[in-house]
Amino acid sequence: MTDRRFSKVLVANRGEIAVRVLRGARRLGYRTVAVYSDADAGALHVLEADEAVRIGPAPAKDSYLLIDAILAAAKQSGAEAIHPGYGFLSERADFAQAVQEAGLIFIGPDPASIEAMGNKSASKIRMLAAGVPCVPGYQGEDQRDATLIAEAGKIGLPVMVKAAAGGGGRGMRLVHDDGELAVAIASARSEASNAFGSGQLLIEKAVIDARHVEIQVFGDRHAQVVHFGERDCSVQRRNQKLIEEAPSPAVDAALRLRMGAAAVAAARAVNYVGAGTVEFLLGKDGQFYFLEMNTRLQVEHPVTELVYGVDLVEWQLRVAQGEALPLTQEQILSRKHGWAIEVRLCAEDPRRSYLPQTGQILCWREPAGAGVRVDSYLRQGQQIGAFYDSMQAKIIAWGEDREIARTRLLSALRDTTLLGVVHNRDHLAAMLAHEDFASGQFSTDFVGRHFPQTRIADEQPSLRHLALAVVALYLDAAATLAETRQLVPELIGWRSSHDTPGEYRLKYGEHEYRLAVLVSGGRQFVIDAAEQRVEIVVTHSAAGEFRYRCDGVQYQARCARDGDLIWIDADGRAGVYRDVTLAPAEAAVAGSDGRLLAHSDGKIVAVHVQAGDIVGKGQTLIVLEAMKMEFQLALPVGGTVETIGVQPGQQVKSRQLLAHLRLAG
Structure with missing residues (x-):
């Protein structure tokens, strides 16, 4: 039994979870140590810790x-215990074992427990033996494609092809279709191998229109386990x-006890x-099936933590x-109070x-208020790169009930502002506001059913949001003139003749918008586009924000400029526009001319073609990994491969040329 005390904790992680654990440990009086890569030298978790080791x-x-690097950092700093956070090495039995063998305390389960539950196939077999209900499926050792396809046929489609190691989707x-099985198996195995170092798969019956419900458990070395x-x-x-919430709208007290016991x-x-x-x-039907631990x-x-009034990191440190x-x-159950989302x-x-x-983050503003909590590691000026997970904050x-929690x-x-990188804030808000989510009547197909990709891809900004982007551009230019040419505010927008509208051209994605803009006194804007008109009056402006009146109501907007890009958060929407007012006409869209460009920073996982190959429209040419996800890259045209400019394992930058085709015909 571990009964050694420790006073210094090393957090073997980064990002918001590292910050959360470091703050929790320091609040309890522990000294803390952060570790960091070159990309995180100035990150918040490094600044929050008492000590930090590259x-x-x-x-x-x-x-x-x-x-070895983590253990060396612990030795160098004198840390007696290591907290793994989540992701990275947190569910690696060999890491927990190495920590213990180094004479340190691993703040987590024993290596044997991690090993037992770390492989989905092995853990499912163990759960069946323990009487825990499981989804019907195949979790055998024979990993040949033919075997997996045959087992899927026995189970009956639809099925889930799942990596036996790891998680996170x-x-x-x-x-759903027999013809998709081989491709799905190959793709899942490749992604699993790159993410977890194991391509082992299992096949499970897909439980359609189900809910994903999980139980938080906690055990100690005194044979106690609670949920x-x-x-x-x-x-x-x-x-x-x-989106996650506690409790579940679909679970009553009786079902909670049954699931908790399991x-x-x-x-x-x-x-x-x-x-x-x-x-x-x-x-x-109320039946539940074990997925994984x-x-x-x-x-x-x-x-x-919010619903039960506990600090789970504190519990981890104590146990x-x-x-x-x-x-x-x-x-524990008597402490349950309210709802959290x-x-x-x-x-x-x-x-x-x-x-x-x-x-680069140009503006980051966290929300605050009753019942609101933010777990984040973001700072203004920070660079978000392609090396780590895409999640930036929680x-x-x-609230006292679900509706209060949801509206809060x-x-x-709405009070969260992140400018400088495209994000999913507005998408999350749309989901929270959807009537099915508000009613609690939803399942794992909620996003696919109500927010299909075709619908999201077609969303375009309103004229008012476009107009606010123009106002932000104008105010930025005016501020620059005032600073560099000492132009007094009273002369901004002044004309010697009658007022005439100017033209702005903004691009949002691949769409270009032309707007006629009439400015009076540098504060009143009349903007026309596509036979629509909006009038905006700026009532106050400062660096990075302005207040404005539209249709008799006053609002606030936040903005940031980066070259020809204007980032705007206003009118319940965040977006980025490219000012192409003075830009020359663009060439053909990349791809239609036979050039395959990287759509983001990332690492080349696979190159499926070579020079001289004849390829068809939509055929996968290269696989790119970015923020732990794999993307199959193809072109909207076919032809003959002329050049391949990358190889597996190579890091690439966004819009870097990867391959070039000589077009067919």
Whole structure:
């Protein structure tokens, strides 16, 4: 039994979870140590820690995934315990083992427990033996494609092809048609191998229109295991969670006890110690099935903390030193109060199939207020690169009931400003506001059903938002003139003749908008486009923001300029426009001319063609990994491959030329 005390904790992670653990540990009086890659030298978790140690270059495989580097940092700093956070090495049994063998305390479960639950196939077999209900499927050792296809046929479509190792939605494919199986298996295996170092797969019956409900469990070294009720994580995209809440709208007190008992049985089956999560699929009929156990703290742990009034990181630190659980099961359930909902703010573009985004943060404003919590690591001026996960912050709201929590979270999202990188804030707000989410009547197909990619991709800005972008451009130019040419405000917008409108051209994605703009006194704007008109009066302006009146109501806008890009957060929407007013006519869109460009910073995973190959329209040429996701890159034209400019393992920049075709015909 571990009963050693420690006073200094090293957090083997980065981003918002590192900041959250560091702050939690310091609040309890522990000294803290951060580790960082070259990309994170100035990151918030480094600044928050008492000490920080560099562990390598930017790629995770050369830094945050290096066990020896983490252990060396602990030795160098004198840390006695290591907290793994989540992701990276958090569910690696060999890491936990190495920490213990180095004479340090691993703040998490024992290596044997991680090993038992780290492989989905092996853990499912163990759960069946423990009497925990599981989804019918195949979790055998024979990993030949033919075997997996045959087993899928026995189970009956639709099925889920899933990576046996890891999680986070990677290496998972939903298959409805026999003809899609082979491709899904190959794709899932490739993504799993790159993400987790293992291409082992399992096949499970797809439980359609189900809910994803998980139970937070906690064990100590005194044979106690408890649960903290459930979290509902059904709002997902590509099997990655977007919105989480506690409790679940679909779980009553009786079902909570049944699911809690099953989760505790699962944890006991592997002698679990520390914080863990047992995930289930919950069918419409009230039947639930074991999915997997995450042997770590979850991203969504804040909603449980808010509903049950506990600090799970504090519990982790206490249990790691051999202490008994602070509360009994009865005491925990008696503390349940209110509702909490969390959203994940990600650097991704919903309009472009959620493509991960990079860039420099020009403005970051966190929301505040009653019941609002923000877990983040963002700072103004920080660079968001392509090496790590796209999630940048978690915004959480608590309320006495679900509707109060939901409306508080919507308000908090409106008060959140992130400029300089495209993100999913508005998409999250639209989901929270949807009537099915508001009613609590939704399942794991919520996003696919109500927010299909075709609908999201077609969304265009309103004239008012375009007009506000023009106002922001004008105010920025006026401020520059005032600063560099000492032009007094009274002369801004002054003309010696009658007022005539000027023309602005803005691009939003691939769409270009022409706007006729009439400015009076530098404060009153009349903007026309496509036979529509909007009038805006600026009532106050300062660096990065302005207040304006439109249709008799006063509002606030935040903005930032980066070259010919203007970022604007106003009118309930955030967006970026390119000022092409003075730009020359553009050439053909990249791709139609046979050039394949990288759509983001990332790493080349595979090159499927070589010079001289004849390829068809839409054929995958290259696979790019960005922010832990794989993207199959193709062209809208066919032809003969003339050049390939990259190779597997190579890091590339956004819009870098990857391949060039000589067009057919």
